[in-house]
């Protein structure tokens with residue numbers, strides 16, 4: 001028996017993964033590493049990492065930053081702009097993060113000189129940097145962004161750094177601000193026409209809709225940023241994920257358990273962490289078998305369901321008819337697979353058939369199911385949602 005106190009789950013549901021726990025994504029890494037090398041050679045590279053919620057954008061960006069810093073002597077920061085609604089505030093976040101992320105005392109002292117009076121308070125070598133919140137000071141930084149970045153670059157050169165990397169993540173609020181798109185374009189254009197290269201790798205990270213917002217405000221953004229669109233992980237990538245993660249805690253997995261876990265995760269790393277974590281805590285003997293996997297998956301479906309879709313599902317299940325339609329869908333559609341309207345229609349008692357179209361419309365609006373390319377075919381947005389909904393519908397009945 002393993003002492004529960006000594007157990008530590010290698011899974012981190014809900015948080016971007018630490019670079020040392022990062023798996024797969026070889027193709028995307030190669031592409032981004034090429035951009036890093038181009039940057040080091042003196043160019044300005046610009047990339048937009050996009051993909052569905054929870055697909056691994058921030059994790060990939062974090063991994064790339066770590067690779068850039070460790071293997072290619074870049075320096076930079078990963079800024080989360082979730083609550084930021086203006087480019088002035090963005091300046092505050094960018095430079096505060098840059099100072100906070102700086103772990104080299106010599107470089108830190110040089111940056112301190114660059115920012116001088118913009119730094120309002122300093123505690124313990126960078127740990128607690130309080131950057132200015134004064135709007136007019138922040139405005140000066142917006143207007144002088146390129147010269148400031150140049151200055152930073154010149155300062156870090158003598159410490160062996162070769163280029164800069166700036167990651168702007170969680171662009172939810174700022175993409176609504178038209179000046180942000182304009183700011184990006186002006187920065188890139190100004191740099192290109194200055195005749196004086198600056199090796200800076202600019203990485204934007206956000207949902208596809210956020211990129212659309214940017215392009216709506218400034219169409220040139222579409223050509224400035226190369227797109228890295230993250231797909232769901234393949235079956236073999238998902239298998240590698242579970243094998244590697246469990247291996248870190250010396251836990252073995254039977255092949256039955258492995259395929260049971262891969263299916264309901266549907267290639268979404270976020271779900272893989274939820275499934276992995278739930279299964280990990282089922283295990284008592286450092287060996288995951290089919291039963292551990294099954295119990296863990298049901299547990300994960302509940303966790304994910306409660307976190308993401310519980311209110312939507314409970315509104316849907318208020319109707320007994322919808323609950324029985326869901327039961328039929330569950331019998332017809334394999335986990336993660338699709339079902340057709342016709343199939344469900346045929347299985348429904350004749351009195352209930354008229355409710356099917358309403359049900360499909362409502363579920364689509366709620367984001368529970370999505371339409372496939374072929375007309376009249378649907379699938380659940382992800383397999384764990386399907387499992388949760390089936391479980392809730394069964395309880396309801």
Ligand SMILES: Nc1ncnc2c1ncn2[C@@H]1O[C@H](COP(=O)(O)OP(=O)(O)OP(=O)(O)O)[C@@H](O)[C@H]1O
Nearest residue numbers: 014015016017023053054055056057058059269270
């Ligand atoms: N390559 C990977 N290896 C291991 N775990 C990963 C990988 N990519 C993502 N994850 C895990 O998947 C989950 C979602 O990842 P992340 O937060 O990076 O996604 P995201 O696309 O940035 O999500 P959001 O759209 O919510 O910002 C996290 O638990 C993270 O640890």
Ligand SMILES: [Mg+2]
Nearest residue numbers: 057058059170
């Ligand atoms: Mg993210």
